[in-house]
Amino acid sequence: MSNNRIVTSPSERVQALSDSFKDVLSLGQRYVDLLDQLAQTKDAKNLLSATNKLAKLDLANVFIDFPPHYKAADYYLIFMDRLLKMHGDTAVNVAENELNHEFEATVAAIGSEAVFKFEVDSRGEAAFTEQSQHEPLFYLSLEDKLMQFNNRALVNYFIVYALKQHTDLELRDAVKPLIDFAKYLQKDLDFTIDLGILATANDRRFMLNKPELPLTVIDRLFVATADEDYMLMNLPRNNGAELLLDQGTKLDIAFDPDDYSQEWAFLVKDSDEQISFFDVLLHYDLVREWYLANRSALAVRTDHMEIVDEESQATAEMAEAESPEEASSTESSEDSTSNEEE
Template sequence: MSNNRIVTSPSERVQALSDSFKDVLNLGQKYVELLDRLAQTKDAKNLLSATNKLAKMDLANAFIDFPPHYKAADYYLIFMDRLLKMHGDTAVNVVENELNHEFEATVAAIGNEAVFKFEVDSRGEAAFTEQDQHEPLFHLSLEDKLMQFNNRALVNYFIIYALKQHTDLELRDAVKPLIDFAKYLQKDLDFTIDLGILATANDRRFMLDKPELPLTVIDRLFVATADKDYMLMNLPQNNGAELLLDQGTKLDIAFDPDDYSQEWFFLVKDSDEQISFFDVLLHYDLVRDWYLSNRSSLAVRTDHMEIADEQSQVTTVVVEDEPLDEGGSSETASEKPAPADER
């Protein structure tokens, strides 16, 4: 019997109220059980299941006001906190804001000034978002088991904004628990993850948003390295250039000569596969200044994953990066079946 239908007689009204109480009591019992699982379980799969159910639970009732409760965004953040803590990772601190009773996170390496929350859209996809600059650093779908970093937001927040207040090493430490969270999702829960420009594999190509690159942009890098200790050389097949950085790290800006499309990409190579394109931008002033000054041409492509149909088939939508303007800029990623290119 629907508690939302119109009732007229006193007996019907009383019965409707009684049914509403029964519904609320049953729902409340399920809610409490899920809260206990969220707070206490030590099993990652159980944690994911409880979080998913809590995030989708509708506590509205026509007759009864449910006691104060948390929102979907809060459950996402508690899920993240619990999964990190299961692995002994305490670099992210999650607390409840006493004023609005919402959960928020800070990262130890950059202090309490930077506050992060999840923001959940109508599809249930959550964005881990820095609240001052409002940059969504990664996107997470618990139901579809997808996690993808947002390249535009990573550059906007860490490379352009936060680097003015923190050292490069502090920012690398700030990003580490976010990367670890992604890896725990993949290892423990079989999530598909895309680290975007945080990926360190030597064969990871970071495709440019614009397939064609004016050669004058590379010429500017040659000029910038003229009086530096770094050497820039043309690649053997005249398909780009390679910048030799320190400690054996190399940065290529190139296209595949055997690929008809000849789309340009960045490629970072180091002996231990520990250096990402994000690290290069963070640590090397020369590369960072060149990249940001020419960002309209060099911006790494961002693909945002979408769910295509009921069978949870995944498709990719390309989101163009925006040119840099006065201290602002662009770049986006998401997590998903990571293509060879960059999201």
């Protein structure tokens, strides 16, 4: 006999309601326990576990409606707030909006007018998004333990928009807790992170979205430096140019002459490895104006990070072994769709 038969008799209806109450009480207790864990734990791993479970928890029930409760986006923001505060970082303020009962974040350095929320898609990937300009500054997947900044959004929001209302130092301080959050994820929870144009390592290459660069774009930078104190020089192997900024900082726009692809990229070099390409755009008017005027050619791409499971990887390796040319063509197609223009 099927277990899915329609419940019709009074006793069966009562029993169904009783069973539903039992399920709800059990689910409610689990929900409360997870909320307590989210709010009270001092362990980053327990914090991550509670957030993941709450974001996936389905409170729907045929007979009983749960009281108003938070959404996945709220749990993500609470997670961010708690992880920052575990490290004594109070630069980001998270509070509940009394009108819609959703959590919102503001950053002390740029005031309360800039409001940020997480926007979560069906895959569970959350975008930390500024609400007036709708720019997703970074993407976060708690389940896959990935965090990646969006280069295009960083430029659109901070360099193009916010710099009209704030100083470069205020914006530098606004970005700092976001970078710190990424580093806490990496250190405490073994996340894979990509700081994008916020990275400061001297060997970090910020690849252009378009592999080829018209040399006239570099010529325009030569012209722009004519009346400035900065010097632009050709690189020794004729593979680009180097702009000498102050305090020993250098900005290269170049390709690797030993790489057959000869794709163009920016490199920022300083003795302490504390300056990112974002910092250069933020602090140096000359570079910023040249970059934005030629953005269609100079845009830095964002390579979307993805987790490849072992089964998919094994299948790909088998396909490559059987048909190298076909596999190469497929990879090229996937690369073209996974790159996002800055």
